[in-house]
Amino acid sequence: MSTAVADHLLARKDAVLERLMALLRLPSVSTDPAYAEGMAATRNFLTARLRELGLQKVQLLDGGGQPAVYGEWLGAPGQPTIIIYGHYDVQPPDPLDRWVTPPFEPAIRDGRLYARGASDVKGSTLIAVETVGAFLAAEGKCPVNVKLFLEGEEETGSPSIRRIIERHRDLLAADAMLSADGGRASTSLPTLNTGSRGLCKLEVTLRSAGKDMHSGRYGGAVRNALHEMARLVASQHDAQGRIQVAGFDEDAAPLTERDRADAAALAGDEAAFYASTGALPHGDPAYGVRERVTLRPTIDVNGLWGGYTGAGSKTVIPAEAQAKITARLVPGQDPDRARDCIVAHLRSHCPEGVELFFSPPGGNSPSATLPEGHPLLVAAEAVVRETQGRDPVRARIGGTLPITGIFREMLGIDTLMFGFAMPDEDVHAPNEFFRLSSLEEGLRAWPLLLSRIGQSSAADFAPWRHATQA
Amino acid sequence: MSTAVADHLLARKDAVLERLMALLRLPSVSTDPAYAEGMAATRNFLTARLRELGLQKVQLLDGGGQPAVYGEWLGAPGQPTIIIYGHYDVQPPDPLDRWVTPPFEPAIRDGRLYARGASDVKGSTLIAVETVGAFLAAEGKCPVNVKLFLEGEEETGSPSIRRIIERHRDLLAADAMLSADGGRASTSLPTLNTGSRGLCKLEVTLRSAGKDMHSGRYGGAVRNALHEMARLVASQHDAQGRIQVAGFDEDAAPLTERDRADAAALAGDEAAFYASTGALPHGDPAYGVRERVTLRPTIDVNGLWGGYTGAGSKTVIPAEAQAKITARLVPGQDPDRARDCIVAHLRSHCPEGVELFFSPPGGNSPSATLPEGHPLLVAAEAVVRETQGRDPVRARIGGTLPITGIFREMLGIDTLMFGFAMPDEDVHAPNEFFRLSSLEEGLRAWPLLLSRIGQSSAADFAPWRHATQA
Structure with missing residues (x-):
């Protein structure tokens, strides 16, 4: 695979880091109306950047709540059309007095970038955005058609996402989705998220x-x-x-041998897992801890x-x-x-x-799984192999990502999570951080991923599309 | 037994009823500071009446909360000294819109006197007060020494009663207590309360x-x-x-044959008992419902x-x-x-x-029982026999009367409950009422009871006194 675009990006990583710090300075707390100005400033920052990078139809998609930021590049007819998902809102910074440096004044210490939203998920979101821009700058085109969709209310449970999609169903038509959210499952092993619990x-x-x-x-x-x-x-x-x-x-579904092997590889330090909350080990003794929290x-x-x-x-x-x-x-x-x-x-x-x-039924999500053989999975595994020298361990998320289910249900598409956050980065807590090494890894991997996906055609995705609900 | 004092009282029952209605017009809601004026007016009414009746040392006993009203007559040396307990505070009248006539405008309908506090417990309290007055008016003396103690915070859980007793331990020294609270257990049978659960x-x-x-x-x-x-x-x-x-x-204590017989006599209409709350029958099948709620x-x-x-x-x-x-x-x-x-x-x-x-231990009360042979029990049973023509059924209260335990613990005395409320009089609810027939029965029975107790001497009570805690 050509590393030209990745090289182009990495040569400019200081500028990307500066832009990330500028983005982190904007306090985009979606849960608290007091931050309305910060939310608006963040949208302005992003729409300006998307236009600067050469995306088209840059606009806000409004569903009655916090609008999503949208921009597209559709100059690759016959190639797959990929929604790239990220979110620009962040958790509240409280308790403020536990931050070593203020949450909206990004600070670098020991190779880590500390700020609210650095890990969840402005870091990975900006990697994805800059990747698209780098293709357009370096090559004048992208290997796939791209629809950037940056949500503004992930941290409040996406209350208006269905209305946004409903209102913009045609605009959002795509073959699959890549998400910058849903980070990595291990600090020591290459992993790929292949699904989440419902x-x-x-x-x-x-x-x-x-x-x-x-x-x-x-x-x-x-x-x-x-x-x-x-x-x-x-x-x-x-x-x-x-x-x-x-x-x-x-x-x-009964656990497969691969499921059990992957879970065993990610078992990690169970004592630390429990010690972090003072919780007591419990649960079905027929399964290991990692299996219990992700596969059962x-x-x-x-x-x-x-x-x-x-x-x-x-x-x-x-x-x-x-x-x-x-x-x-x-x-x-x-x-x-x-x-x-x-x-x-x-x-x-x-x-x-x-x-x-x-209570009446409602608000349920099925478990999500990127099926074996899906072009996104094939591409992503190839990229991990190339960048990290070994097959990724497949990880499932124990939580539920409603977005994944909603896009599948409403647009018929599957999602690959390709975020670069690590599990120890104190998201939703004081002193959230993102590793500078992750920024670099993301800037290397994302261009390779888009290139690899571009080796498939739109037609290759057709068999993987789901029926949508009317 | 001479019925002279009872006859004296009954001849004046219209005046007693008028005084009760005047007392009921005073809104003495202890739980709500908005009624402070009504509380004070009620204390004034009672202290004035006690003085008018010829009681001595009429005063307010203050423990830091709502003071108790006190008055005594100690002109019978050698005779027992009896605390007569009542309370002048009432429950809040809410919900106001469910009252047929306003809660603090007493109204008589079908032989019932409707007003907040009529049953709980201004009616029975006034019977006791007027009885003492009638002895002094008709005979110039009482058969026993009397210490009237009218509490002002029974409905708020008696928060300062211990301090009141502590501060006035000598003033309150007595051989036993008669309570106008703790009404009758049946509308059809003569009953006598002999205890309560802890x-x-x-x-x-x-x-x-x-x-x-x-x-x-x-x-x-x-x-x-x-x-x-x-x-x-x-x-x-x-x-x-x-x-x-x-x-x-x-x-x-295992249930005695008498316990079981008394409970059976008071079993009443179990269907109605459950229907009134929509509750489901439940509990230890070895015991009847009445046993479960009072004796177990x-x-x-x-x-x-x-x-x-x-x-x-x-x-x-x-x-x-x-x-x-x-x-x-x-x-x-x-x-x-x-x-x-x-x-x-x-x-x-x-x-x-x-x-x-x-939580640290505290606020506990043991079960209370008026022991077999206690002069108050003997006297009360004789009075019920005389006025109602048959032995009373002994009833126990399923609830807890902290007063009883506190007076026993602090002053070493037992309590006989001799109230005339009936169990169906909607206490703590809209349209609380007191039967006019109960007023008459009380005015007849209380003089007989004091006379009967006066047949014992103070010395007769000595064996029944309990050790007090320092």
Whole structure:
């Protein structure tokens, strides 16, 4: 593969770093309206840069929330059209007093660039943007058609992304998506993200009486909603943490030998994994820790409440208890069926007369997987081999990337995550940083990746496209 | 027994009713500072009345909160000295729009006097006060020495009662206490309250990790504080509601034949008992419903919370969960030991590494019982026989009356509850009422009771006095 564009970029990496620092100086906190000015300034910075690099149709795509920044280059007819995804918003910087240097004053120490958003994900986003610009500057063209899509509300759960896509379905038509988000899984091994867990959610309200009761008058002769909720929650797992919900994981794809080998390669330092949160090891002993958190489904109660929760005591027998539950899903599991299994389990374990009410289904995401043989996967593995001298370990993300599911559902395309963040870079925390070495690696790898994808035609992607929902 | 004083009182019952209505017009809501004026006006009304009736040392006893109203008559040397307890504060009247007539404008309909505080407990309190006055008016003396003690913060949990007693220990020295609070247990049978359940409280914080975790990163491999708390709560009872806490009810006095017969007589309409709250029958099948709610101990989780409880979902694995627990106790159970049993149970059911933190012990009350043969019990049973033509059914209160325990602990005296409220009078609710027939019954019975107690001497009470804590 020609390294000409990569060389062109790397020769200018100081300028890229300066631009990244300028971008990091703009406080684009999407969760807090106080930062509206920083958000707008960031959009201005990006649209100006996209125009400067020679992209066309540079514009803001508005879905009623924070608009996405868009720009395209479609000068390669017959070649694949690739959406390049990044996001320009960042997490709030609090707690401010724990930062060694201020969050929006980028500072370099020991080969690390410290700033809010450096790792998540302005660093990798700028690598992708500059790569496109370098092709246009050095060669006057890109190996693929490019649609840059830089979201502004990833950190707030992408509330308007569906409306943005809906309103700009034609503009966003593409063969596949490359994401600058979803970083690397290891600081020591070359890895490639090939998928993420899905999610299903439910809220359950349990009612054991028409109203709260006084324990002096009723205590001993009535059901207590919190006792009943506790029994239901406890029934979902055994003492080892194995899920006891009938049917729930029946469709979960069994782990392949490759899955287990990849998980073993990424097992890492389990003691450090637990020590970082003071958590206690737990879960199905048939699987290793890395397998449990990436390749196996889970059910977690995320919130539970009922009765009196104020100061002091109140001798009430609560009539109602509530719980928020989410499940992480793996390939093979249908989110609606997973939810139905949980609902059925809770209903079947609920004593007669105790009522359960469930939130309407919605907001679920299936697990995402880049299938074996997909041109993006083939290209990316080749690039990792070339740049790092060995096959990448395939990693799956234990979390859920709703974007991936939404683009697949609405535009029929799969996503390859090709971000350069590392797992230890304190994203969402004080002193977030991005390695300067990662910047360099990204500037080398992204041009190679686009070149490699350009060796396929648009037609090569056709068999991999999914049906979209109307 | 002479009915002269009762006859004197009953001949003036219209005037008593008018005074009760005047008292009910004063909005003495102790829980809400907005009613400070109503509280003060009520104290003025009562101190004026006590002086008018010829009581001495009429004064306010201040413990830093709402003062108690006090007055005494000690003109019967050698006779027993009896504290007569009532309370002048009432519950808030909300929801106001559900009252047929305004809560502080007493109204008579169908032989019932509607007003906030009519049943709880200004009606019975005034009966007691007027009884003392009638003795002094009709006979120039009382059959016993009387210390009227009218509390002003019963509805707020008596926060300063201990300080009041502490500051006025000598003034309050007595042989026993008669309470106008703690009404009758049945609308159809003569009953006598002989005791109440005790209470112990604890709060438990469970910690399974140093901080909340993201279920995408940790889900499947760590303990979830809410799952662990649910298992602990569920472990306290079996599916029938039988307590599973080792040792907890070991010291509970077994039910006697008389206990069971009294409970059976008061079983009442169980369907109506449950229908009133929409609750589901539950609990130890070895005991009847009335037994379960008055004669057997309970453990109830009154509040439980942890994790994310706001709108929408948050994929957090909570590191901490909290629960408030109270237990109702019966004769034989020591509150500290009961609490220790619950703590030991939770600790022994808690997986290694999961931490439990308990609130410091405090605010516990033992179960109260007026012992067989106590002069107050003997006198009261005789009065019920005389006025109602049959032996009363002995009833125990399922709730806890901290006053009883505090007077026993601090002054060494037992309490007989001799209130005339009925269990269906909507106390603490809109349209609270007191039966005019109950007013008449009270005005007849209280003089007889004081006369009957006057047949004992102070010396007769000596064996029944308890040691007090220094």
